[in-house]
Amino acid sequence: MSNRLSGNEAVAYAMKQINPDVMGAFPITPSTEIPEYFAQYVADGEVNTEYVTVESEHSSMSVCIAAQAAGARTVSATSSCGLALMYELLYVAASCRLPIVLACVNRALSGPININNDYSDSMGARDSGWIQIYAENNQEAYDNFLMAMPIGETPEVRLPVMSCMDGFITSHAVENIELLDTDTVRKFIGEYHPENYLLKRENPLAVGPYDVSAYYMEHKVLEAEAMKVAKSRILEVAAEFERISGRHYGLLEEYRMEDARLALVIIGSSAGTAKAAVDKLREDGVKAGLVKIRVFRPFPGEELARALAGTRAVAVMDKSEGFSANGGPLFAETRSALYDLQERPYLIDIVYGLGGRDVKTEDIEKVFGRLTDIAVTGEVGPVYTHMGQRSKEDNA
Amino acid sequence: MASNDMVEIRWHGRGGQGAKTACLLLADVAALEGKFVQGFPEYGPERMGAPITAFNRISEKRCSIHSNIYDPDYVVVVDESLLDSVDVTGGLKEGGAIIINTPSSPQEMRPRLQGWAGKVCTIDARCISEKFLGKNLPNTPMLAAVVKVSGVLETGRFLTDIEESFKHKFAAKPQVIEGNMATLKKSMEEVQVG
Amino acid sequence: MIYAKDINERTPWQDLTPGGEIYEPGTARAFDTGTWRTNTPVFHVEACKHCMLCVPFCPDSAIPVKDGKRLDFDYMHCKGCGICENVCPFPAITMVTGGVAK
Numbered sequence: 001m002s003n004r005l006s007g008n009e010a011v012a013y014a015m016k017q018i019n020p021d022v023m024g025a026f027p028i029t030p031s032t033e034i035p036e037y038f039a040q041y042v043a044d045g046e047v048n049t050e051y052v053t054v055e056s057e058h059s060s061m062s063v064c065i066a067a068q069a070a071g072a073r074t075v076s077a078t079s080s081c082g083l084a085l086m087y088e089l090l091y092v093a094a095s096c097r098l099p100i101v102l103a104c105v106n107r108a109l110s111g112p113i114n115i116n117n118d119y120s121d122s123m124g125a126r127d128s129g130w131i132q133i134y135a136e137n138n139q140e141a142y143d144n145f146l147m148a149m150p151i152g153e154t155p156e157v158r159l160p161v162m163s164c165m166d167g168f169i170t171s172h173a174v175e176n177i178e179l180l181d182t183d184t185v186r187k188f189i190g191e192y193h194p195e196n197y198l199l200k201r202e203n204p205l206a207v208g209p210y211d212v213s214a215y216y217m218e219h220k221v222l223e224a225e226a227m228k229v230a231k232s233r234i235l236e237v238a239a240e241f242e243r244i245s246g247r248h249y250g251l252l253e254e255y256r257m258e259d260a261r262l263a264l265v266i267i268g269s270s271a272g273t274a275k276a277a278v279d280k281l282r283e284d285g286v287k288a289g290l291v292k293i294r295v296f297r298p299f300p301g302e303e304l305a306r307a308l309a310g311t312r313a314v315a316v317m318d319k320s321e322g323f324s325a326n327g328g329p330l331f332a333e334t335r336s337a338l339y340d341l342q343e344r345p346y347l348i349d350i351v352y353g354l355g356g357r358d359v360k361t362e363d364i365e366k367v368f369g370r371l372t373d374i375a376v377t378g379e380v381g382p383v384y385t386h387m388g389q390r391s392k393e394d395n396a
Numbered sequence: 397m398a399s400n401d402m403v404e405i406r407w408h409g410r411g412g413q414g415a416k417t418a419c420l421l422l423a424d425v426a427a428l429e430g431k432f433v434q435g436f437p438e439y440g441p442e443r444m445g446a447p448i449t450a451f452n453r454i455s456e457k458r459c460s461i462h463s464n465i466y467d468p469d470y471v472v473v474v475d476e477s478l479l480d481s482v483d484v485t486g487g488l489k490e491g492g493a494i495i496i497n498t499p500s501s502p503q504e505m506r507p508r509l510q511g512w513a514g515k516v517c518t519i520d521a522r523c524i525s526e527k528f529l530g531k532n533l534p535n536t537p538m539l540a541a542v543v544k545v546s547g548v549l550e551t552g553r554f555l556t557d558i559e560e561s562f563k564h565k566f567a568a569k570p571q572v573i574e575g576n577m578a579t580l581k582k583s584m585e586e587v588q589v590g
Numbered sequence: 591m592i593y594a595k596d597i598n599e600r601t602p603w604q605d606l607t608p609g610g611e612i613y614e615p616g617t618a619r620a621f622d623t624g625t626w627r628t629n630t631p632v633f634h635v636e637a638c639k640h641c642m643l644c645v646p647f648c649p650d651s652a653i654p655v656k657d658g659k660r661l662d663f664d665y666m667h668c669k670g671c672g673i674c675e676n677v678c679p680f681p682a683i684t685m686v687t688g689g690v691a692k
Contacts, residue, residue, distance in 0.1 A: 002427075003427075004423060004424055004427035004428075004433060030439070095609055096609040096611075097608040097609040097611075098609075115439065115440075116439065136460075137460075137462070158608055166462075168436070168437075168439045169436070169462050170462070172436060172437060172439065173434055173435065173436030173462070174420050174423045174424065174427075174433065174434070174435040174436065175423075175432075175433060175434050175435075175458075176427050176432050176433060176458065196611065196613055203591065203613045203614050204614070204615050205611060205612070205613060206611065206612035206613075206615070206617075207609070207611060208609065208610070209610050209611075209612060211610050214599040215599075215606065215610060217603075218601075218602070218603035218606050219603075219606060219608075219609065219610050221603040222603055222606060222608055222609075223608075223609075226608070269462040270462065272460035272461060272462050273460065273461045273462050273463050275460045276459075276460055276461045356439075358463050358464050359463060360463040360464075360466065361461060361463065
């Protein structure tokens with residue numbers, strides 16, 4: 001059914017359709033509306049979720065961990081500093097192999113304090129063992145949230161899932177959306193019946209025991225293997241989802257890449273803006289394309305290398321700083337993924353959009369302009385640069 | 397950069413005046429009428445009285461662009477005093493229009509618009525809302541004015557659809573629907589184009 | 591189901607449980623901590639009045655009780671801390687040097 005919802009409304013509605021057993025959440029801009037709307041559903045009796053109000057995000061994730069370990073299907077939502085306050089527990093959730101689903105509404109992580117969008121929050125947690133899926137718009141935020149549980153709860157995966165969308169740009173923008181009916185959603189999600197849980201009568205479960213070094217490595221290998229399995233499971237779930245929704249999803253999305261010589265690698269709402277720029281450049285005869293990374297963890301390295309194999313010059317668009325002095329996190333992943341190609345494209349990294357700095361189609365066109373020069377001259381110039389900041393050179 | 401069949405609207409208001417609400421309401425009604433819509437505010441710390449901006453894109457196909465709007469077709473100024481501090485006509489397309497909440501006429505307003513030569517529309521939204529809603533809620537009359545001036549939605553159908561939307565939105569206080577509808581209709585009648 | 595008794599420091603990662611989960615309670619019972627002992631308590635049954643003071647003081651639950659009487663030490667779990675000797679009001683427990691029983 002057609003509707004129009006903001007990203008936050010869409011995710012709260014997805015939660016309502018899922019009717020999870022437990023929600024542990026603490027409000028923080030720009031994700032506040034999700035627990036707010038959901039609390040209304042709880043108060044109105046539209047769901048029978050146990051909604052646990054807590055005093056911090058450290059506690060909200062603790063609630064989720066405990067509830068999920070007890071066999072409950074558990075959700076939360078947060079942003080920025082809230083995610084940072086969960087940080088310790090993110091690792092606990094992942095290493096205890098508890099498939100909690102967290103709506104992460106991406107916001108710059110202080111400081112300077114800022115409430116607008118970039119990926120510094122979730123990118124900081126990229127190595128915590130959570131599956132990370134990023135949405136371009138409200139539709140994808142809704143769809144990704146619905147797909148998160150069937151992915152994470154798969155016995156061979158058993159990993160928590162962070163379903164990310166851009167703060168304000170997606171979370172607060174009302175756009176058209178196609179919603180599934182609740183019966184279809186419930187059938188798709190299925191019931192949650194973990195094999196083991198805390199108070200299982202036949203064999204009560206102990207969760208998160210101290211792991212001496214004689215075991216820790218083995219358990220981490222198990223976790224790493226699960227993340228590899230997640231890759232194929234994400235695609236299976238996407239195929240199942242396509243059957244009920246007609247909407248296709250992969251680990252990444254290739255946009256006009258068939259014969260592209262110049263390409264971007266980009267995440268989230270800016271990918272949509274960049275698609276419009278690609279369309280315009282295509283009209284002008286420029287063989288431009290882009291690859292949108294939908295799943296960042298597990299990282300689709302081989303798929304990305306295949307997608308970029310025929311290109312001449314590629315710009316990686318990083319919407320978070322890594323302060324590595326060597327490029328942002330998406331750049332590091334992309335450059336690593338391309339290493340095994342026989343013929344690699346020229347590669348640059350552009351850090352953009354920090355703290356909500358807007359990116360326009362014209363900005364993206366300029367990036368393609370740079371790629372055109374690189375492709376023609378073979379001279380890359382500075383590999384790692386920023387875009388959109390005021391600069392003395394602007395006036396020169 | 398927008399395609400030709402797309403209408404882009406930029407709202408200028410002050411925190412608390414309901415510019416964002418009107419923007420989202422316009423998106424809501426346009427979507428009801430089968431359009432593809434975007435309605436989004438530019439967010440900062442929420443402060444009553446601080447200048448805020450909100451945006452609408454309305455088109456026949458889904459728009460993937462998610463930047464702010466820099467070259468709008470229409471500009472709505474919910475608070476006249478913003479003219480002194482915000483470049484409201486910045487990027488406004490030549491064939492477009494600016495719609496200002498003011499008791500003054502378009503001719504009186506033009507000199508304050510930094511050389512803007514295109515269409516100027518005025519509406520005394522404060523007066524209308526005070527008359528029909530009992531208080532200064534300028535966003536509803538401004539919404540009607542921009543629909544009328546832009547023609548982005550057919551006015552008769554707009555009124556029917558927004559009434560439906562109000563019935564849903566104000567389910568708990570249906571007594572306000574009548575006043576809101578009267579406000580919208582009055583505003584459509586009174587908006588001056590110059 | 592994998593039981594704790596079947597897991598040890600030679601178990602390959604493929605055979606361990608996800609997250610180190612343990613699917614049964616009371617697995618400490620299977621853990622031989624008696625080998626950590628450097629001093630050993632000796633129980634003199636003839637001097638014991640079965641007042642049971644030593645039992646709750648034992649941090650390792652290494653003093654079994656049956657039918658209202660305490661039995662000899664559970665040397666698989668006794669770490670030889672000597673608290674029992676200290677709290678015993680009678681000459682029923684003495685500590686000897688060394689980790690072996692008796």
